[in-house]
Amino acid sequence: MRKPIIAGNWKMNKTPAEARALVEALVPLAADAQCDVVVCTPAVDFAAVSEVIRGTNIKLGAQNMHWKESGAYTGELSADMLKAYGVEYVILGHSERRQYFGETDTTVNLRVLAAVKAGLTPIICVGEKKEEREAGYTDALVSYQTKIALSGLTADEVRHVVIAYEPVWAIGTGLTATDEQANETIGVIREAVRSVYGDAADDVRIQYGGSMNPKNCKGLMAQPEIDGGLIGGASLKAEDFSKVVHFDA
Ligand code: 13P
Secondary structure, eight states: OOOOEEEEEOOSOOOHHHHHHHHHHHHHHHTTOSSEEEEEOOGGGHHHHHHHHTTSSEEEEESOOOSSSSSSOTTOOOHHHHHTTTEEEEEESOHHHHHHSOOOHHHHHHHHHHHHHTTOEEEEEEOOOHHHHHTTOHHHHHHHHHHHHHTTOOHHHHHTOEEEEOOGGGTTSSOOOOHHHHHHHHHHHHHHHHHHHGGGGGTOEEEEESSOOTTTHHHHHTSTTOOEEEESGGGSSHHHHHHHHTTTO
16 A cells, blocks of 8 residues: 655745744644655755754655756755755656756656665656647656656665656646546556556555645545645645645545
């Protein structure tokens, strides 16, 4: 059985003081969660957040990292820098990085390999744009994105990664994939993993992301292929995020 994992992606929100207040409110609300709970915060919030969540069931995540260990890469952060703050997860290949910052499948793969080597758990994002779904390319595209992102990992390493299926048209739009659409495409992603890594596919946790919220989380999480959620807007308020963390309440 795969343990569900609910992760908040705060994106470019929350100063350290705001971050501290948010996790202070979240800690008691999420204490009895049955799933893994992660908050992926801006790097400037790591110190405040890691202090508040120490000894709790909430884990810290980053929103990106570079694949090199150090060097002349202005503005970038290495795996060791993240780990120094207790970061355990890192979102890689988010569609906003692909869309606005030139991220490619190849650079996502480099980041994934570096994260796994450093002992971080990557949350690898894949997903199609609206016009790609309408043209019927969704399955081929997410399969390709998944295989390239994982390329070079062993099957045992693949068992421990997290993949997030985030249809680009559902992010921040209030539009959600239907429970069945999300389940079906996540099943396609799992089969793409299986085609290369065999039964490691049964252990990989695959989240849905895209306007997931307290209202729609129960139906999505009831789907057999959906192992969690990557939550944007609804992770910015402790009460809302807590409701998603308690998706089957
Ligand atoms: P929203 O939940 O705001 O649609 O964002 C989803 C997302 O991009 C999470 O990574």
